[in-house]
Structures are given as structure tokens and as C-alpha cells.
Amino acid sequence: MSEAVAAGLDVIAITDHDTVAGVATAQERASTLSMHVIPGIEVSSTYGTTDVHVLGYFVDPRSSVLLEHGRVAGSRRAERMREMLERLDRMEVKISYGAVMDEAGPEGVVIGRPHLAKALVKAGYAQSVWDAFERLIGNESEAFVPTHLLEPAEAVNLVLEAGGIPLWAHPPGQLVDSLLPLLLEAGLRGLEVYRPRSKKTDVIRLESICKANGLLMSGGSDWHNPGNGRALGDFYVQGHEIEDLLHAGGL
Secondary structure, X not given: OHHHHHOOOOEEEEOOEOOOOOHHHHHHHHOOOOOEEEEEEEEEEEEOOEEEEEEEEOOOOOOHHXXXXXXXXXXXXXXXXXXXXXXXXXXXXXXXXXXXXXXXXOOOOOOOHHHHHHHHHHOOOOXXXXXXXXXXXXXXXXXXXXXXXXXXXXXXXXXXXXXXXXXXXXXXXXHHHHHHHHHHHHOOOEEEEEOOOOOHHHHHHHHHHHHHHOOEEEEOOOOOOHHHOOOOOOOOOOHHHOHHHHHHOOO
8 A cells, every 4th residue: 555655645445356255355454554445356257258347446345246256166166377377387397386376475366367478478488477477378379268257247237236436447359349349248247448548549449439328437457466566566557547436336
């Protein structure tokens, strides 16, 4: 939290993949600082063979449905990681499961590709986390394995059951036209529009879709840790860009 304050941030959202384990600690620490923490989650789902992530803002971190989802997700993500390591091994990239767990840390609840990426960097197979995703474990790579936890509409419903506001995280351009109507029918409230590496044309398109459909807009730094090459606060959204979302959440 001190890093966020030092970066000049006023509001942050904790949206870890498939877990709310870090929310309570973050809120407790923020209570002594000039900082507001939005409780959130990023729920994994699969559409065909493509991962679709649904952000849940202003969720109840004590929600039984979220806690159960986190338990199931932890088990499935462990299986998925072993599958990805087997695929990397066939590519002559040798990373042990233990090395990935070391990167997740002793309190690692849900293991994910960022942990694998850091293990790849440490072992010398990649120059950075970004490089690891680009060349070895990204969605288009031979080593990629879909999460296969929920259908996208189920992910939206999970957020709603937890009292949250569901938005589609980093929506792939090629899926927006076909999948958005299904997600809106399920209760989707908006799209994540602003991200560090988004092309201007993509931002304009998503803004236009949101305005045309009365959808909320959000933005995210996708910041995980100091070792990913970017400092916390290098990317941020302005209040006016997401004010409708903040108002919807009671801020």
C-alpha cells in the first residue's frame, strides 16, 4: 500500500485471478493511509479454446460463492500448470513445478502464468516476464493450456452472486462482436478499456462500444510486482474515465 501512496494513486482495485485472498489485507493496510481499495477478482472462463476473463469490482470478499470458486480454481490451476510444464518440457524448456511454486511464495493461493513467467526468467529462458509471455506461454504458444473453469456467462453470474459489478477484462477484438451479446444477456455491465499496451485504435473502438450500449468502462495497470519492468503508478486511469463505475460502486 505504501508503494501505491508513493505513486500518487488514490484508488486501487485488487483483482487477482480467481481469488480474493489478498483483499482483506490490502483493505486493512489502506485504512491507515490515504488510499481506497476496491475489493475485486478476475474470474477465469473459457470460450471454445480461448480464455475469457471477467472482472468483478466491489464484490463481497467474504462471499461463499467466491471462496468456493477460489478453492476449485486453486486445484484446477495446479493441474493446468503441470500440463503447461509438460508442454514446455517437450519444447526443451525445463522448469520444475517446485520452481514455479517458489515464485508463487509461501502464501500463494492460486498459481498462474505470472509465476511461471518469473521462473522462466530466473532459469534464463526469458529476458523478462513480458518476453516469457510473448515467446513461450502466451495464448498463442504451444505451451498454452486454457484454464477450463467456467463458461463466460457463468463467470458473469459468479460476480453478480457475490454482489459485484462484472466487466469483461481485456476483451479480444476478434471476440467482441460474437461474445458480447451473450455476456450482456448474462448481466455484464461493462468493458475494461484502458490498459498499458492497448493500441489507440482499440481503445477508441471499446469506448465507442461502451457509449453505444450504455456500458461502464474500467482500466487496469496489470501490475503484479516490482520485477515486471514497470513501477506501480507508471500507468493509471483518470477519475473521469471511470467515474460511472466508481459511482455504481458507491464511491
